Amino acid sequence: MFDDRSDPTPKFLPPNAPIMVVGLRHAVFLTPDGEVEELPHGAAVKRARAQRPILVHTPASARRMKSDPFPAHDLLELFAFVRPAQFCVPTPRGLALATGQSPSEDLIGQAEALAEAMKRLLQELATLPREKRSRALSIAWPMARGQWMWGIPVLAALGGDGDGPHKFAVYEGLKIWKKLGEWAEHAPPPPPGNNPVDPKDARDRLKKLLGEGAEDRPQQADYASAVCSAFAPRTAEGTPNIVLAEAGTGTGKTLGYVAPASVWAEKNDGAVWISTYTRNLQRQIDQELDRLYDDPKDKRLKVVVRKGRENYFCLLNFEEAQRPLVQNPHQAIPLGLIARWAATTRDGDMVGGDFPAWLTELIGSRFTSALADQRGECIYAACPHYSRCFVEKTVRRARSAEIVVANHALVMVQAALGGLDDASMPTRYVFDEGHHLFDAADKAFSAHLTGQEGAELRRWLLGAENKGQSRARGLKQRLESLITDRDELRDAVNAVIVAAQCLPEQGWLMRIHDGAEHAKGPAETFLAHIRAQVMARASDGDRGYSIETDCKPAIDPVLASAADLDRALTALEKPAKALIKIIAHMLDEKADELESAERQRLDAAIRSLERRAIMQVAAWRAMLESLVDATPAEFVDWFAIERQFGRDFDIGMHRHHIDPTLPLTAALAPSAHGLVITSATLRDGTGDEMFDWAVAEDRTGASHMPMPAIRAAMKSPYDYAKQTRVFIINDLGRDNPDHVAAAYRELFLASGGGALGLFTAITRLRAVYERLSGPLDDAGLQLLAQHIDGMDVSTLIDIFRVERDACLLGTDAIRDGVDVPGDSLRLIVFDRVPWPRPDILHRARKAAFHGARYDDMLTRLRMKQAFGRLVRRADDRGVFVLLDNRMPSRLLGAFPDDVEVQRVGMREAIEQTRAFLHPKSPG
Missing domain, CATH: 3.40.50.300 (P-loop containing nucleotide triphosphate hydrolases)
Structure with a gap:
C-alpha cells in the first residue's frame, strides 16, 4: 500500500483547455480566460483535435460534427469519478441540472455552466472526508499513471502531490473487492401467513x-x-x-x-x-x-x-481484467471509473440500475457489460469473491x-x-x-436449434478454445477443484467435453456459407442443409431480410443430417445426465463430509447443467424427431436465416408454443x-x-x-377530448420515402420539436433520418434516433426528456418504453398502421385465435400503447398523427372514446397541429 499523506492539501488545477459545446450548426469555445468564439463544425473539429477541449459526451459531440472521435476532457468521466452511481443526463443541460444549476438555452450559457460544473465537481473532491478522499486517491493514482485526461486536476483536488505509489502498489486501489462487505447466511424464513388484506x-x-x-x-x-x-x-x-x-x-x-x-x-x-x-x-x-x-x-x-445474473457486475471478471495493467497502464482509466462505481453501487446492477448507461459508449463494452456474467460461467462458492458477490447478496436479501x-x-x-x-x-x-x-x-x-445457440452451449461446456482471446471458463474450469481427487467425476466431465465437440465451432457461419462440405461436425452440417432449404424456397424479394420457410416437407439432406445430429446430441445428453447423477450421489452419500461451500457448488452445478444442457438438448432432440414424425399440435416449427442489414447472423430451426400462456400457467398455478x-x-x-x-x-x-x-x-382521469388531437392523413403517398420524410419534417417543425417519430421498420426509420437531419438542424431542432445514435434506448429517452425541443425517432422499444411527462413530448407521428408481421408463427396463431380479429387485436394494442405515451399528466397536451390512409375504422377503438379522430390532408394536419400546440396569445 502507499502513504496517502497525513494532511494532503487540495488544489484547484483545471485543465488548460477551452470548454466546447457543440450546437446543431456550429460549436462554441470558451477559453480559460473567458474569451468566446463560435466556429462552424469543420473548423471546430480541427481546433478540438489540436486543443483537447473540455466537453460533454465526446462520441455524441463528434457524431454531431460528422467527425471521428478525438481526444478530449470529457466531463462525464469526471462526473462518473466524483459522483459514482448517480444519475446524469449526458448533455450540457443534463450536467448543469445534475450540478445544481439552471440550464441555459444558448450555447454560450451552456459553456459557462460547464465551467461551473467542472469547478463544483473538483471542489467536491477537495472537500471529501479524509477516508473517502483516501479511497478516491487510491483509484486516481493508477488512472493518472494511465494518462487519464483528468488525472492531474483530480490528483490536485485530492491533494495527491509527488510521484505517488510504486508502479506495482499503484494498482492496489483498484482491488475494491477487499473493501466490500460480506453477506451472511441466515436460516430460511418460514412460509408467509394467509391473512387477507381489507x-x-x-x-x-x-x-x-x-x-x-x-x-x-x-x-x-x-x-x-x-x-x-x-x-x-x-x-x-x-x-x-x-x-x-x-x-x-x-x-x-x-x-x-x-x-x-x-x-x-x-x-x-x-x-x-x-x-x-x-x-x-x-x-x-x-x-x-x-x-x-x-x-x-x-x-x-x-x-x-x-434480475438475471447476466445483469450484475462480476468481481472475478473485474479481477481478471486487471491482470494486464502493468503492461497496459492506460487500461486503468476505464477500470478506475468502474472501480469507483462498484465501490458505491447499491446492488451491482449494470443494466438499468445505478450504472450510467452512457459510460459504456465512453469506455467500451469490454470494460463495462463484458464484466457481467453474461455467459453463465459463475463458479459460485469456488470464487474467491463469493462472500462479497453482488448477485449472492441480492439473492439473500430477496429471501x-x-x-x-x-x-x-x-x-x-x-x-x-x-x-x-x-x-x-x-x-x-x-x-x-x-x-x-x-x-x-x-x-x-421457446426453443431454438441455431448456430448461435449451439456455439453458446459449446463455449459454456468447453470454455475458450482460442486461449488469450477470451476469459470464458468451461465446465472443467468451473468444477476444477472438485474433480481433482475424484476420478469418477473427472471422467464424467471429460466425457461431456468430448461429446460437446459435435456443436458448432468458432467460425461456423463462414463455413456454412461455403456449403455443407466445409462444415465441421453434425450440427454445422445440419445448419448448412437448413440454409440450403430456406434459400431454395425464399422469394427473390426476401433476399435482403431475415427469411424463413416451413420445415416440411424437408429436403433429403436435412433429414439425413438431422438423424446424425440427433445421435450426436444423444451422445452428449447421456454423459451430462450421468454427471448430474454422480454429483447428486455425492451430495447424498457425503452429506456429513461436504463443507457448505462445496455443497453449494455441487448443487449449483446440477441446476446449471439441467438448465443449460439437459433441458436444451432434450428440446433440440424433440424438434429433430418432429422432422420425421408429426409436430405436436401445441407447437409450430420453422427454419430461418436471421439477418441484420442484409447480412446473416444466425441460422437454424425454431419451435414456439402456439399459446405460450399454457406453459406459463402450468408453471405458476401450483405455487402461486x-x-x-x-x-x-x-x-x-x-x-x-x-x-x-x-x-x-x-x-x-x-x-x-x-x-x-x-x-x-378504471377509466383514465384525463380529458382526452380537450388534451389531445388525432389526425389520420388521407393524401400522403406512404410508399414514397421523400413524401414521408417531408411529412415528418413539417409536422416536427409545426410542433417546434418535442416530437416522437415511430416506425414499423428500421429501414424506413433510417431513410427518413437521412432526409430529416439537415432540415431539423437548420431549424435548430436536435434529432435523436434509435439504431443510429450509438446510445442505448434508456439514454436516448433521458436526453429526449431533458432537451425540451428535441425530436426522437424509434421503433418498438421506444413505443413501449417512453415515459415523458410534460412538454418534452407533445407530438407523436406514426409512419403506418402497425400490422403484425405475416410470418409462420403469426400464421399459426392467427388460425388459433379468432382469425382476422387476431390481426386487428395486435394492431389496436400497438396503437393504444403508442397513443398512451402522449398524455402522462393532467396538464399535458399532445397531437397524434398517423401517416397512413389505409387505417380501417374498425381499429379506431385503439383511441379513447371521447377523442374525435379526424381524417385530414397533410396541410390541414400541419396547421391544426401548430394551432393546437401553440395557440396565439389573446390580443
Missing part, C-alpha cells in the same frame, strides 16, 4: 403513500380496493386468486397495487413480487417505493430489485424482503425451473405491463396463491365488452387458470 386497510395505506394535500383520485382508491382480492387466502391447491385490472393512464396504478401489496407483506411476513416487462419500469417502481420506505436503510432491507421488483423474463425462468437459486417460489405476484405476458412467455418457453395482472391496455378495443375481456384473459393466461379471474377496469 380494502379499507389498502385505502388507508394508499392515502399515507400519497401524503397530505395529494390530489384526490377516486379511481386510484377503487383500484387499490379491487386488487385486494388477489391477496386473499387460496381456497384450493393449484387455484390462485387472479385479478385482471385495467387502469387507464393517470390512474396511479403503481401506488394503487403497492398499497395492498405492502399491507399483505407486513401482515404475513412474506414477499410480494412485482414483475415488469421493461427495465425502465423496474427503475420507476423502485423510485416510487421511496414513498413507502423513506429511510434508505429501511428500504434496503425491505426492497430488492432482482427476507417485503417487496421484490423483478422482470417477466426472470419470473418465467424461475417458474419453469421451480426456483432459481433455491427451491423457493413466491406466492404473490403483481404483473405490471401485463399486456406483455404473452410475449414474455413466448420468449421464455394470488396474481394481479395489470396494465393500461389489457383489453381489446372492439366495443364488444365480453370479447374484449376474453382477449385479456387469453393474452395473460387467465383463461387457463382453474379459478375465474376477477375483472376490474
Whole structure:
C-alpha cells in the first residue's frame, strides 16, 4: 500500500483547455480566460483535435460534427469519478441540472455552466472526508499513471502531490473487492401467513403513500380496493386468486397495487413480487417505493430489485481484467471509473440500475457489460469473491424482503425451473405491463436449434478454445477443484467435453456459407442443409431480410443430417445426465463430509447443467424427431436465416408454443396463491365488452387458470377530448420515402420539436433520418434516433426528456418504453398502421385465435400503447398523427372514446397541429 499523506492539501488545477459545446450548426469555445468564439463544425473539429477541449459526451459531440472521435476532457468521466452511481443526463443541460444549476438555452450559457460544473465537481473532491478522499486517491493514482485526461486536476483536488505509489502498489486501489462487505447466511424464513388484506386497510395505506394535500383520485382508491382480492387466502391447491385490472393512464396504478401489496407483506411476513416487462419500469417502481420506505436503510432491507445474473457486475471478471495493467497502464482509466462505481453501487446492477448507461459508449463494452456474467460461467462458492458477490447478496436479501421488483423474463425462468437459486417460489405476484405476458412467455418457453445457440452451449461446456482471446471458463474450469481427487467425476466431465465437440465451432457461419462440405461436425452440417432449404424456397424479394420457410416437407439432406445430429446430441445428453447423477450421489452419500461451500457448488452445478444442457438438448432432440414424425399440435416449427442489414447472423430451426400462456400457467398455478395482472391496455378495443375481456384473459393466461379471474377496469382521469388531437392523413403517398420524410419534417417543425417519430421498420426509420437531419438542424431542432445514435434506448429517452425541443425517432422499444411527462413530448407521428408481421408463427396463431380479429387485436394494442405515451399528466397536451390512409375504422377503438379522430390532408394536419400546440396569445 502507499502513504496517502497525513494532511494532503487540495488544489484547484483545471485543465488548460477551452470548454466546447457543440450546437446543431456550429460549436462554441470558451477559453480559460473567458474569451468566446463560435466556429462552424469543420473548423471546430480541427481546433478540438489540436486543443483537447473540455466537453460533454465526446462520441455524441463528434457524431454531431460528422467527425471521428478525438481526444478530449470529457466531463462525464469526471462526473462518473466524483459522483459514482448517480444519475446524469449526458448533455450540457443534463450536467448543469445534475450540478445544481439552471440550464441555459444558448450555447454560450451552456459553456459557462460547464465551467461551473467542472469547478463544483473538483471542489467536491477537495472537500471529501479524509477516508473517502483516501479511497478516491487510491483509484486516481493508477488512472493518472494511465494518462487519464483528468488525472492531474483530480490528483490536485485530492491533494495527491509527488510521484505517488510504486508502479506495482499503484494498482492496489483498484482491488475494491477487499473493501466490500460480506453477506451472511441466515436460516430460511418460514412460509408467509394467509391473512387477507381489507380494502379499507389498502385505502388507508394508499392515502399515507400519497401524503397530505395529494390530489384526490377516486379511481386510484377503487383500484387499490379491487386488487385486494388477489391477496386473499387460496381456497384450493393449484387455484390462485387472479385479478385482471385495467387502469387507464393517470390512474396511479403503481401506488394503487403497492398499497395492498405492502399491507399483505407486513401482515404475513412474506414477499410480494412485482414483475415488469421493461427495465425502465423496474427503475420507476423502485423510485416510487421511496414513498413507502423513506429511510434508505429501511428500504434496503425491505426492497430488492432482482434480475438475471447476466445483469450484475462480476468481481472475478473485474479481477481478471486487471491482470494486464502493468503492461497496459492506460487500461486503468476505464477500470478506475468502474472501480469507483462498484465501490458505491447499491446492488451491482449494470443494466438499468445505478450504472450510467452512457459510460459504456465512453469506455467500451469490454470494460463495462463484458464484466457481467453474461455467459453463465459463475463458479459460485469456488470464487474467491463469493462472500462479497453482488448477485449472492441480492439473492439473500430477496429471501427476507417485503417487496421484490423483478422482470417477466426472470419470473418465467424461475417458474419453469421451480426456483432459481433455491427451491423457493413466491406466492404473490403483481404483473405490471401485463399486456406483455404473452410475449414474455413466448420468449421464455421457446426453443431454438441455431448456430448461435449451439456455439453458446459449446463455449459454456468447453470454455475458450482460442486461449488469450477470451476469459470464458468451461465446465472443467468451473468444477476444477472438485474433480481433482475424484476420478469418477473427472471422467464424467471429460466425457461431456468430448461429446460437446459435435456443436458448432468458432467460425461456423463462414463455413456454412461455403456449403455443407466445409462444415465441421453434425450440427454445422445440419445448419448448412437448413440454409440450403430456406434459400431454395425464399422469394427473390426476401433476399435482403431475415427469411424463413416451413420445415416440411424437408429436403433429403436435412433429414439425413438431422438423424446424425440427433445421435450426436444423444451422445452428449447421456454423459451430462450421468454427471448430474454422480454429483447428486455425492451430495447424498457425503452429506456429513461436504463443507457448505462445496455443497453449494455441487448443487449449483446440477441446476446449471439441467438448465443449460439437459433441458436444451432434450428440446433440440424433440424438434429433430418432429422432422420425421408429426409436430405436436401445441407447437409450430420453422427454419430461418436471421439477418441484420442484409447480412446473416444466425441460422437454424425454431419451435414456439402456439399459446405460450399454457406453459406459463402450468408453471405458476401450483405455487402461486394470488396474481394481479395489470396494465393500461389489457383489453381489446372492439366495443364488444365480453370479447374484449376474453382477449385479456387469453393474452395473460387467465383463461387457463382453474379459478375465474376477477375483472376490474378504471377509466383514465384525463380529458382526452380537450388534451389531445388525432389526425389520420388521407393524401400522403406512404410508399414514397421523400413524401414521408417531408411529412415528418413539417409536422416536427409545426410542433417546434418535442416530437416522437415511430416506425414499423428500421429501414424506413433510417431513410427518413437521412432526409430529416439537415432540415431539423437548420431549424435548430436536435434529432435523436434509435439504431443510429450509438446510445442505448434508456439514454436516448433521458436526453429526449431533458432537451425540451428535441425530436426522437424509434421503433418498438421506444413505443413501449417512453415515459415523458410534460412538454418534452407533445407530438407523436406514426409512419403506418402497425400490422403484425405475416410470418409462420403469426400464421399459426392467427388460425388459433379468432382469425382476422387476431390481426386487428395486435394492431389496436400497438396503437393504444403508442397513443398512451402522449398524455402522462393532467396538464399535458399532445397531437397524434398517423401517416397512413389505409387505417380501417374498425381499429379506431385503439383511441379513447371521447377523442374525435379526424381524417385530414397533410396541410390541414400541419396547421391544426401548430394551432393546437401553440395557440396565439389573446390580443
